[in-house]
Amino acid sequence: xxxxxxxxxxxxxxxxxxxxxxxxxxxxxxxxxxxxxxxxxxxxxxxxxxxxxxxxxxxxxxxxxxxxxxxxxxxxxxxxxxxxxxxxxxxxxxxxxxxxxxxxxxxxxxxxxxxxxxxxxxxxxxxxxxxxxxxxxxxxxxxxxxxxxxxxxxxxxxxxxxxxxxxxxxxxxxxxxxxxxxxxxxxxxxxxxxxxxxxxxxxxxxxxxxxxxxxxxxxxxxxxxxxxxxxxxxxxxxxxxxxxxxxxxxxxxxxxxxxxxxxxxxxxxxxxxxxxxxxxxxxxxxxxxxxxxxxxxxxxxxxxxxxxxxxxxxxxxxxxxxxxxxxxxxxxxxxxxxxxxxxxxxxxxxxxxxxxxxxxxxxxxxxxxxxxxxxxxxxxxxxxxxxxxxxxxxxxxxxxxxxxxxxxxxxxxxxxxxxxxxxxxxxxxxxxxxxxxxxxxxxxx
Numbered sequence: 532x533x534x535x536x537x538x539x540x541x542x543x544x545x546x547x548x549x550x551x552x553x554x555x556x557x558x559x560x561x562x563x564x565x566x567x568x569x570x571x572x573x574x575x576x577x578x579x580x581x582x583x584x585x586x587x588x589x590x591x592x593x594x595x596x597x598x599x600x601x602x603x604x605x606x607x608x609x610x611x612x613x614x615x616x617x618x619x620x621x622x623x624x625x626x627x628x629x630x631x632x633x634x635x636x637x638x639x640x641x642x643x644x645x646x647x648x649x650x651x652x653x654x655x656x657x658x659x660x661x662x663x664x665x666x667x668x669x670x671x672x673x674x675x676x677x678x679x680x681x682x683x684x685x686x687x688x689x690x691x692x693x694x695x696x697x698x699x700x701x702x703x704x705x706x707x708x709x710x711x712x713x714x715x716x717x718x719x720x721x722x723x724x725x726x727x728x729x730x731x732x733x734x735x736x737x738x739x740x741x742x743x744x745x746x747x748x749x750x751x752x753x754x755x756x757x758x759x760x761x762x763x764x765x766x767x768x769x770x771x772x773x774x775x776x777x778x779x780x781x782x783x784x785x786x787x788x789x790x791x792x793x794x795x796x797x798x799x800x801x802x803x804x805x806x807x808x809x810x811x812x813x814x815x816x817x818x819x820x821x822x823x824x825x826x827x828x829x830x831x832x833x834x835x836x837x838x839x840x841x842x843x844x845x846x847x848x849x850x851x852x853x854x855x856x857x858x859x860x861x862x863x864x865x866x867x868x869x870x871x872x873x874x875x876x877x878x879x880x881x882x883x884x885x886x887x888x889x890x891x892x893x894x895x896x897x898x899x900x901x902x903x904x905x906x907x908x909x910x911x912x913x914x915x916x917x918x919x920x921x922x923x924x925x926x927x928x929x930x931x932x933x934x935x936x937x938x939x940x941x942x943x944x945x946x947x948x949x950x951x952x953x954x955x956x957x958x959x960x961x962x963x964x965x966x967x968x969x970x971x972x973x974x975x976x
Contacts, residue, residue, distance in 0.1 A: 616760075617730045617759065617760035617761055618630065618756055618759050618760070618761065618965065618966060619727060619730050619731070619732060619756050619759075619760075619761035619762075619965055619966060620727075620729065620730050620966050620967070621727040621728075621729075621813075621964045621965065621966060621967040621969075622728075622729060622813065622815050622967070622969055622970070622971050622972070623813050623814055623815050623863070623866075623967070623969065623974075624812065624813055624814070624862075624863050624864065624917055624959075624964075625863070625864055625865045625866070625917040625919065625920050625967075626919065626920075626967035626968055626969030627918070627919040627967060627968040627969070628692050628916075628917070628918045628919065628964055628966075628967055629691075629692065629693060629965075629966040629967060629968055630692065630693040630694075630695065630964075630965040630966040631687060631692055631693070631694060631695070631962050631963065631964050631965060632694075632695045632696070632697065632721045632725065632749070632752065632962065632963045632965060633680065633683065633684050633687070633694055633695070633696055633721070633961060633962055634680070634696075634697065634717075634718055634719040634720050634721050634956075634961050634962070635677075635680070635696060635697055635699060635717070635718050635719060635748070636673060636676040636677045636680055636717070636719055636951060636954060637677055637699050638667075638699060638700065638701060638702050638703075638717070639667070639668050639673060639676075639702070639716070639717035639719055639954055640665065640666060640667050640668065640702045640703060640714065640715065640716055640717065640741075641659070641660060641663040641664050641665065641666055641667070641668055641716075641905075642660070642664065642665075642716045642739060642741035642742075643664045643665045643713055643714065643740075643741060644657070644660040644661055644664040645713075645739075645740060645741075646776050646777075646778055646780065646798060647738055647739055647740070647776055647798055647799070647824070647825070648660065648664075648739065648741070649782065649798075650780055650782055650797075650798035650824050650853075651739075651798075651824050651825065651853065651855050651906075652905070652906065653853070654783065654784070656905050656906075659903075659905055660905075665714050667703075668953075668954065672903070672950055672953060675950040676948075676950040676951040676953065676954060679946075679947060679948045679949070679950055679951045680948065680951055680961065682946065682947075683924075683946050683948055683951075683958075683961070684696075686924075686944065686946055687924075690918055690922070690944060692918065693966075695752055695965065697718040697721065697748035697749050697752065698718075698747075698748045698749075698750075698751055699748075700715070700718065700747060700748050702714065702715030702716055702717060703715070706743070706744060708743070708770070708771070709770075710770050710771055710772040710773070711740050711771055711772070711773075713740040713741050713743065714741065715741060715742075715743075715744060715745070716739070716741040716742055716745065717745075717954070718745055718748035718749065719951075719954050719955070719956065719961065720809070720954075720955060720956045720960045720961060721749065721961075721962060721963040722808060722809045722856075722858070722956070722959055722960045722961070722962060722963050723735065723737060723742075723807045723808055723809045723856070723960070724737060724742070724745055724746060724749065724807070724808060725749060725753075725808055725963045726808035726811060726813075726963070727963065727964060727965060728813065728818075728838060728842065729762075729971065730760070730761055730762055731761065731762035731763070731764055732753055732756060732757075732761055732762070732763050732764070733764045733765075733766060733808065733834075733837075734746050734749075734753075734763075734764070734765040734766060735766060735806055735807055735808040736766045736767055736768055736769050736804060736805050736806060736830065737805065737806075737807050737825065738769070738771075738775070738799050738805040738806075738807065738824070738825040738826070738827075739825065740771050743771060746765075756965070764837070766804065766806070766830070766833060766834075766837075767803070767804055767833065769803045769804065769805045770803065772802070774800065774802040775799060775800055775802045775803060775805065776798055776799060776800065777796075777797075777798050777799075777800060780796075780797075780798045782798075785852050788852035788853055789850075789852040792851060792852055792853075792854060793850075795822070797822065797823065797824050797827070797854075798824050799824060799825060799826075799827045800827070801827055801828060801829050803829065804827065804829040804830040804832075804833045805825065805826065805827055805829070805830050806820075806825070806826035806827070806830030806831065806833075806834065807823075807825045807826055807855070807856060808963075809856035809857065809858055809959075809960060810823050810825065810826040810855075810856055810857050811834070811857065812857050812858060812861060812862065812863050813863070814863050814866075814974045814975055815971060815972045815973055815974045815975075816841065816842055816843060816971065816972070816973045816974075816975075817842070817843050817845060817973070817974065817975040818834075818838070818842055818843070818844050818845070819845050819846075819847050819857070819861065819863075820834070820844060820845070820846055820847070820857070821846070821847060821848060821849065821854055821857050821860075821861075822846065822848065822854070823854035823855050823856070823857075824853070824854060824855045825855055825856075831844065831846060841971075843975075845975075847861070847877055847878070847879045848877070848878045848879070849861070849872070849875040849876065849877050849878065850875055850876050850878070851875040853908075856960070858914050858957075858959045858960065859872065859907065859908065859910045859911055859913060859914045859957065860872045860875045860877075860910070861877055862913055862914065862915065862959065864915065864917050864923065864941075865917070865920050866920075866972075866974045867886070867887060867888040867889060867974055868888065868889050868891065868939075869883065869888060869889070869890055869891065870891050870892075870893050870913045870915075871890050871891065871892055872892075872893070872910055872913065873892040873893075874910065875910075883975075886975050886976055887976075888975075891935070891939070893912065893913040893932050893935060894931040894932055894935060895931070896909035896910060896911070896912035896913075896929060896932075897912070897928060897929050897930065897931060898911075898912065898928065898929075898949070898952075902949065902952075902953070903953045904952060904953055905953055905954075905955070906953075906954060906955030906956075907952065907955045907956065907957075911926075911952050911956065911957035911960075912926055912929045912932050912957070913932065913957075914956065914957025914958060914959045914960055915932075915936075915957065915958055915959060916958035916959050916962055916964075918944065920941075921940065921941055921942055922941065922942050922944060923936050923941050923942070923943055923944065924944045924946055924958045925943045925944065925945060925946075925958070926945075926946070926947070926948070926949070926952075926957070926958075927945035927946055927947040928947060928949060933945065946958070948961070
């Protein structure tokens with residue numbers, strides 16, 4: 532049944548023979564018709580189109596009948612890719628939320644008490660880190676945090692939002708690079724590591740050694756989004772060598788920290804780019820960022836060049852003794868509407884007022900002094916998540932800020948995540964919005 536010359540198959544499938552005869556007759560007829568068409572522009576275009584069709588028809592007859600199902604699969608794949616809408620698209624913090632990543636408290640561990648962690652935590656909590664660094668957070672507290680976040684996910688889904696989660700990972704494993712040794716922390720705060728700008732997901736080169744491999748929890752999700760059309764960018768991974776940190780950074784009192792911040796001195800140096808995505812806040816074509824303990828000017832400049840010329844990066848600063856993550860200090864909640872922390876006033880607030888923005892000072896948080904906040908301040912009360920311009924997810928215990936939102940005509944979706952707060956974040960921190968229904972606009976002039 533097989534040819535002996537090794538060049539081609541001498542057996543002709545009956546369907547292939549019929550198709551070949553039919554196609555040859557059809558092609559002969561078409562070519563004769565083409566000879567009678569006048570050589571004006573329209574006929575020339577028709578000739579090229581039909582000739583191409585004929586060439587493709589002849590090529591199809593040279594394939595065995597068994598190849599037909601494969602071509603059908605390929606055509607279906609191409610059609611799916613063309614018609615499918617990119618699942619990643621978000622330009623600001625308030626357009627209607629359709630899909631969100633919510634972090635996990637499972638397996639969360641206290642970071643080892645290194646210089647960069649010490650610079651980002653308050654002195655009253657240092658004994659906690661010295662005792663538990665590298666170990667699990669207190670088991671009972673962690674269990675309550677897990678349950679709170681599960682309920683938060685349920686409420687988001689009830690509000691019509693698709694919820695995605697990172698992979699559970701064992702963060703106790705110790706790892707070693709040529710520059711340092713550490714164990715992991717958690718995948719609780721996707722806002723710190725992932726930023727969506729348009730249809731692009733950007734992985735941030737964070738500054739804490741305990742978070743070096745945190746991206747691994749999100750990779751399955753990001754690969755899925757990439758396959759469906761999203762852009763995927765990983766900023767330059769820092770070595771986190773000793774040179775990235777001021778090993779002698781003085782920080783024993785709040786007064787010391789105020790002086791250092793006012794002088795523009797931070798525990799991170801300019802050795803290499805680093806930034807946490809949570810130090811950026813988005814408002815369409817304009818993004819605002821602070822230089823902080825985890826975000827340096829090299830990291831900001833990398834983002835500026837990467838997003839230019841379609842986006843503008845504005846550096847702003849605050850009277851903050853411990854700057855780390857902008858969204859509990861300056862949280863944009865609508866077009867020209869921003870929550871500005873009264874305890875950490877913005878040095879450049881006049882430029883927002885001149886642009887016609889409304890600056891709202893949220894009320895003093897109600898969280899009691901004895902509630903453990905190992906990695907953050909009470910001002911997580913203003914770390915809210917906008918579901919759209921008229922709906923906000925807010926702490927169920929913070930009645931005064933609920934009333935503030937209601938006075939602005941914004942409905943409050945009340946959720947209790949107080950134990951989850953202890954791990955270092957509010958609703959904005961615990962989430963990264965993947966898709967919001969809106970378009971790219973300018974809100975700052």
